[in-house]
Amino acid sequence: MNIFGLFGPSNPELQFTRLYFKKLKKKIQGLALVSLKELEIKTKFKGNDLTHYLNNAYAEYVREKYDKNEIIDRYIRAALTLYQPKPEYSHDRIVPNIRDRRYLEELRRIRQNKEIEYVYEEYNDELYIFYAQDTEHSISYLVKDNIEEYSIETAGLKERAIKNLLNILPNIESQGENGYFMLTAGGNYEASLILVESIWTPENFNIKGEIVIGVPARDLVLITGSEDKEGLERLKSTVFEVNQTGNHLVSDKLYIYQNGKFAIFGQ
Template structure:
């Protein structure tokens, strides 16, 4: 007789992750486990691990538990090993986040600004700056920026140039709905690149996009009713079921910049 394997609860999943992390990083201490949030201490420094994305992947592909655990453990372990490595200017990339991400950071740490470098993009979105390392994306800290000798107002140009050199961008779809494919990590960040013209995206009306997750950039036109409905549905569904979420809103290209789409356009 065969029995169906029971799905792990959030706390059970977190426990398995922690066991694997402790095997990977000797001497790491556990300060707190709060469902999918783990606080650790290593060589005097505290770190937080957020397993929401990992558990979301596991929930969709429960048979792939071991690979998912290993992938996120490798990324988390790099948080500790990267501290002893120097970050180069060529590794700096832009990461797009929304108000929900900011609110989450503030809830966990009211002084989160001391550990992140970011700037507003529009009324809904923010640009965070990070280093693309071998195993993870390491969010830049002010002291690291100072060590690199970079001014904050130079970051966007540097990060966007690095992104252009890093990505191979492909467009798929038709006039009703296009999709950008760029490796699965930085699709949302492509909104910062200089590719948004009518030749590249021959849509009806102004360019309208959805970036529900970091690996999904969808495009339609402001005067394309069918495309807008498809776009709205895909963004809403991804925000309900997906991981590495970015935004639940739609954005319209105006004067070279994406602004929040409003119903009275």
């Protein structure tokens, strides 16, 4: 039976989702489809229910105009780890991931306000630190059961995760000029660099005033000065644009560095 015949008229998001499942099913023998709708696939494999959210993959396809097969194949390579035996756990691979209030609210919506199982903590009024294990091909968020399962010490977890992050990352570089800069560190953990206090010193950035940043996506940290009107306008514009058209989004706010920590700018 053609399972896709069960669905109504096609649209770009649904076509993308169908192609994703078609490719995924070829990779996973015995994979069963539970439901499929625009940018969401629910599957069953060896008694386990799994959900694939394709929002980031589709947003990348729309924004970058790459071949959809190339993008889908890349995301499937990462998704395959969901169907494989759990990777060997390592305390040295726990890393911090930065997400915002929108992400937390979406988790609550999906779980219908049930308890969120992920291990996370509040960073400021808008941002949260979610802890994960970095593997070769993917990032696997820690859940509360992992705390006991892997004997994870919660005291000092943030400090250890930051140390692990710095050991995992390639060179951290600052690019830019004229009071406007960008951090680069491999493409997956730039947003997490807001936690590394040694980066955020006046000596590292030639700016006017205090450090103000935008972290619109996980791979994008932009920096300017609190007294740089042109830089602030450029920063606001870029953060807005990325949040409208980008993928792997983090935040739509600006933040100022004060007293060893970032707070929402303009409040």
